[in-house]
Amino acid sequence: MELKNDLLLRTARGEQVERPPVWLMRQAGRILPQYRALRGRLSGFKELVETPDLAAEVTIQPVDELGVDAAIIFSDILVIPEAMGLPYEMVEKKGPRFPDVIQSKTDVARLISGEDAADALIYVYDAIELTKRELQGRVPLIGFAGAPWTIFSYMVEGQGSKTFSKAKKMLYAEPELSRELLDKITDTTIAYLQRKVAAGADLIQVFDSWAGILSPDQYRSFAIPCLQRIAAAIEAVPVTVFSKGAWFALEDLAGLDCQTIGLDWNITPKEARSRVGDDLVLQGNLDPCQLYASPEQVVKATRQMLNAFGRRHIANLGHGVYPDTPLDGVRAFVNTVQAHRYPDIG
């Protein structure tokens, strides 16, 4: 079906647009009372992720409620380790936990990968097909995956961590085994994302949430090659790479075969633009905590951000929106972007 609002895709393809598109990372769920009400009736997070009609409902909620220019499919990056043979649990109020973790060569050898692993995620492709039907072309649908380094961290640590020292230890102490694991994750991610595109995803975003934990050398050596394989393999739709905390790797990221680089709030738009060159689109990067301020202050900060980026920009936060963010702040952000107009080009 023809898209009625294709601003995000035109921007990501580098076309001249009238204003930047806007959406929020982690907009599906969390902040909306409708999400919490539905979530409260279910056994848990996984039931929502694994039931396509519920996932579709939650995906569309922010489009109805906030009028954002894109939907992002409700799911989680942790479905990939699960498909590879490491199931996750979502512990209420705490976050993800893996009962089994990767420690040895035998553990890595046992993992399922590539198309075989991607076969386990039919519920995601079904959710995408259903969401596309229900959206009726209102806005594009974003598909996503975790970047291999971020998925690797969860598979080795078994949960979130302040230091990620177990995962980093594996990179330093067993680089070959680490590469083997990263390759298996990358193969699976490529198969998975290609099937998401086949199911109807209009754009792909890769989240490297723990990029900032690595040194520049480690990031270049272990993470960038995986990201490049993924970016090169997804040809049919634009790709955004969001590497949180990886300002030190911007030049490397700019060399990827992707269309958009996501930025967190630790870098100014001006510095980012000067380091990635003129071709790529930039996404971000308002501090999510800015939305706790009064709506008037949010309007001001959003305008400042839009002016600092100029063209070739997708408006977003610098990381996912926090669950207790006031909806008035979110609305002020979205509405300010949507009221913005670039000056005419003569």
Ligand code: CP3
């Ligand atoms: O962007 C969207 O709204 C789409 C849905 C989405 C979720 N997770 C739903 C979710 C996306 C894109 C993710 C990605 C994700 N998941 C990342 C990368 C993005 C980032 O924020 O850096 C990471 C690191 C995870 C792993 C994860 N999932 C954690 C650490 C947690 C617990 C804490 C938290 O963030 O809420 C989750 C759970 C999760 N994933 C929730 C949602 C809506 C909250 C679960 C609930 O309803 O109780």
